[in-house]
Amino acid sequence: MQNAIELKGLKKKLSSFELGPIDLTIPQGAIVGYIGENGAGKSTTIKLLLNLMKPDEGEIKIFGTPINRFSTKEKKDIAYVFDDLYFPGDMNLKNVLSFCRKFYKDAWQDQTVSELNARFQLPLDVAIKHFSRGMKMQLGMLLALSHNAKLLLLDEATSGLDPVIRDDVLDLLLDYIQDETHTVLVSSHILSDLEKAADYIAFIHKGKLLFMETKDDLVSQYGIASLTKEQLEEIDPKAIVGKRTHQFGVEALLKRDLVPSSIELEKANVEDIMVFMIKGER
Amino acid sequence: MNIQIKNSSNDPIYLQIKNQIRDAIINGELEANERLPSIRLLAKELRISVITTKRAYDELETDGFIHSVQGKGSFVVPQNKELIKEKLLRKIETSIAEILHYSKQAGLSHEELLKMIQTMEDEHAKCD
Numbered sequence: 366m367q368n369a370i371e372l373k374g375l376k377k378k379l380s381s382f383e384l385g386p387i388d389l390t391i392p393q394g395a396i397v398g399y400i401g402e403n404g405a406g407k408s409t410t411i412k413l414l415l416n417l418m419k420p421d422e423g424e425i426k427i428f429g430t431p432i433n434r435f436s437t438k439e440k441k442d443i444a445y446v447f448d449d450l451y452f453p454g455d456m457n458l459k460n461v462l463s464f465c466r467k468f469y470k471d472a473w474q475d476q477t478v479s480e481l482n483a484r485f486q487l488p489l490d491v492a493i494k495h496f497s498r499g500m501k502m503q504l505g506m507l508l509a510l511s512h513n514a515k516l517l518l519l520d521e522a523t524s525g526l527d528p529v530i531r532d533d534v535l536d537l538l539l540d541y542i543q544d545e546t547h548t549v550l551v552s553s554h555i556l557s558d559l560e561k562a563a564d565y566i567a568f569i570h571k572g573k574l575l576f577m578e579t580k581d582d583l584v585s586q587y588g589i590a591s592l593t594k595e596q597l598e599e600i601d602p603k604a605i606v607g608k609r610t611h612q613f614g615v616e617a618l619l620k621r622d623l624v625p626s627s628i629e630l631e632k633a634n635v636e637d638i639m640v641f642m643i644k645g646e647r
Numbered sequence: 648m649n650i651q652i653k654n655s656s657n658d659p660i661y662l663q664i665k666n667q668i669r670d671a672i673i674n675g676e677l678e679a680n681e682r683l684p685s686i687r688l689l690a691k692e693l694r695i696s697v698i699t700t701k702r703a704y705d706e707l708e709t710d711g712f713i714h715s716v717q718g719k720g721s722f723v724v725p726q727n728k729e730l731i732k733e734k735l736l737r738k739i740e741t742s743i744a745e746i747l748h749y750s751k752q753a754g755l756s757h758e759e760l761l762k763m764i765q766t767m768e769d770e771h772a773k774c775d
Contacts, residue, residue, distance in 0.1 A: 396696065539691040562690070564698040579698050585659055632654070 367429060369393045369516055369548035370414065375423035377409055384409045384572040386423065393428075393515075394545040396538060396562050398580070399552040400639055401569035407552040410569070411520045414550075415445060427516060441472040444514035446505040446522040454494025458487055458504065469512040477511040484533070499530045506537055517541060519551045523559065531558050538562055560635045568639060575642070580635065587638055588621050588630025600624060606638075607645025618645070648677060652693055660695055664703035672712050672723055679725035683713060686721075 369391050376385035384406040391397050401407050412418040413425060416432045425432045427443065452461050466473045485503040487496075496504065502522055509517060517538075523531045539562055541547050551559055560580070567577040576583075587606065597608070597615045604623035609616045618633060618641035633641075650667050652660055671677045684692070689700045704721055707713045715721040750760050 394697065535694065539694065542697065543687050543691060545687060561694050562696055564696040580696055581659060581661065581699055581702070 367393050368426075369395070369428060370550065371424070371426040371429075372410075373424040375410075375413065375425060376421045377413060377418065378421055379409065382406070382409075382572060384413075387569075387574050389567060389574055389577055391548060391550065391565070393548050394542065395564040396542060396549040396551065397565045397567055397577075398556045398560060398563040398635065399550055399567045399569065400556060400635065401554065402643060403554055405554075405569045406572045407554075407569060408520055411445070411518055411550075411552055414518065415443070438472075441469055441512055442515045443518065444509035444512065444516065445518040445520065446502065446509045448502075448521040448524060450493060450501050450505060452493060455492050457492050458489045461493065461504070461508070465508055465511070472512040472514075474511050474513060478507060481507045481510060499526055502526060502530065502534075506534065510537065510541065515546055515548065517547070517549045519549070519553070521553055522551075523557075524553060524555065528558065535559055535562055556635055563635075566635055568642070570643065583638065584633065584635065586621060587618055587633045588624070589616065589633045589637060590619055590624075590628055590630050591616050592628070596628070600628070605645075607641030607643075609641075609644070618642075650689075650693065652695070661699045661702040661706070664689075664693075664700060665706050668703065668707060669710070669712055672726060673728075673731060677723050679723055681723045683721040683723065 370389065371391075372387050372389040374385070375387040375389075377383070382404065387406075387410065399407055399410070409418070413420050414427070414432070416425075416435070427435070428439075430439065452464075456464070462478060466475070485500075485507060487500055487504060487507070493501065493504065505522060523534050526534075535558055538549055538551075538559070542549060542562075551563070553559070556563065563580045565577055566580050566583050568575045592600075592615050594610070594615055597605075597617060600617075600619065601623050604620045606618040606620060608618070618637060619628070619630060621630060624630065648668070648671055650664055652663055656663055658666070668677070668683070677683075683689075683704070686700045686704055687697055690697045693700070704713065704715065708715055708721070711724055712726070713721045714724050746760070755763075
């Protein structure tokens with residue numbers, strides 16, 4: 366199967382921060398969670414992917430084509446939702462839609478717009494500056510899903526939204542990948558409920574990619590244990606990924622295959638793994 | 648067909664799906680040549696990743712319970728019940744041989760071993 370995204374030796378130096386080198390391959394048809402702390406380099410990667418920023422070194426290919434050689438038509442295959450809209454606040458939904466219809470031309474699907482807005486119920490004639498955060502994200506999703514794109518990039522699109530709206534986004538993503546040529550990259554410091562649908566997790570930390578693994582493998586490798594300090598001392602130090610010591614004991618993220626079966630391990634989610642890994646290093 | 652995913656279960660999600668579909672095939676709830684939901688539809692309905700459902704289907708295929716046709720979907724392979732039982736019996740025999748080997752090493756008596764099996768059986772019954 367073709368790869369949706371291929372990054373090879375990608376590097377970008379900014380004034381206070383250096384990204385890379387990043388090597389990352391995302392297969393078509395997958396949902397990938399791109400996670401890391403604020404400032405880890407997630408948005409820089411997305412900007413590079415969208416050709417909004419030029420890399421210092423390295424290669425970026427989307428659907429096998431280097432992005433600087435993308436034609437206008439091919440660019441329509443890529444959709445994105447950021448944490449804010451990029452339209453003047455005085456425009457209303459009617460204006461935005463008529464702009465997009467002209468911009469995306471043949472790729473634009475009014476049918477999808479009406480189907481999605483039957484769900485969202487966004488008002489047609491209210492200036493979008495009066496939209497709530499949730500409505501803005503819904504509008505972003507509506508536009509992204511209405512030009513027949515094959516790659517959907519979400520950059521912190523659901524951060525700060527209530528659980529009900531995030532749950533709707535989960536459904537939209539699962540609907541979107543019913544077509545196996547569709548791919549989603551969700552970049553976020555907190556995946557929360559979107560974690561359920563993610564096939565792969567790529568973890569970026571201080572500009573470097575720590576790993577990209579299937580979520581199932583990742584989650585099954587680790588477990589969380591509540592231990593006494595004495596118990597912790599008996600555990601192979603290699604098994605300890607991170608720990609939080611408090612006055613009455615220790616909570617630790619452990620590698621399951623290095624821990625004796627007598628120790629009770631609870632399931633860890635992606636967020637636990639991220640927090641313990643980052644804090645374990647400090 | 649019903650599939651329930653339990654987060655409390657120690658079994659990974661792909662295994663829960665695999666076992667439930669396998670059981671449905673063995674007990675006849677899913678009939679021979681019946682078409683299974685697509686990998687992507689199942690992932691959407693259960694709200695889990697496509698890779699997870701794909702792994703369940705791949706293992707069912709390896710074990711001979713379903714077969715997949717590119718572009719058409721996955722179908723239940725007609726099962727020979729005698730053959731399934733035969734296979735299970737052989738698995739049990741292998742496991743018993745292993746148990747006997749270990750209990751000899753541990754110096755376990757015949758009675759102690761039987762008691763262990765009885766206890767585990769009771770616990771198993773409680774879990775089901």
